[in-house]
Amino acid sequence: MAEEVKVLATREYRISLRRAYYAARTRRARRAVALIREFVSRHIKVDPKSVKLDPALNEFVWSRSREKPPRYVDVVVEKRSDGTALVKLKQ
Numbered sequence: 001m002a003e004e005v006k007v008l009a010t011r012e013y014r015i016s017l018r019r020a021y022y023a024a025r026t027r028r029a030r031r032a033v034a035l036i037r038e039f040v041s042r043h044i045k046v047d048p049k050s051v052k053l054d055p056a057l058n059e060f061v062w063s064r065s066r067e068k069p070p071r072y073v074d075v076v077v078e079k080r081s082d083g084t085a086l087v088k089l090k091q
Contacts, residue, residue: 032069
């Protein structure tokens with residue numbers, strides 16, 4: 001039987017995605033997702049590859065197509081006992 005994953009810490013952040021607009025128009029949403037991963041890995045002290053994005057957050061970033069991601073996003077980050085971080089859209 002698999003072990004239960006425990007939440008070690010929960011934090012709320014407002015992440016600026018302004019730097020995504022420095023990328024080419026067709027790569028902005030992809031860059032915004034990368035910025036979210038970099039921010040969370042830096043603040044929660046986990047590997048960027050172990051940052052998991054909630055599907056609702058991903059849809060929010062891509063909601064205005066790949067050329068116009070939002071400038072800011074409010075998120076809730078959960079650091080888990082297995083060394084991953086789950087990023088959710090703040091409700």
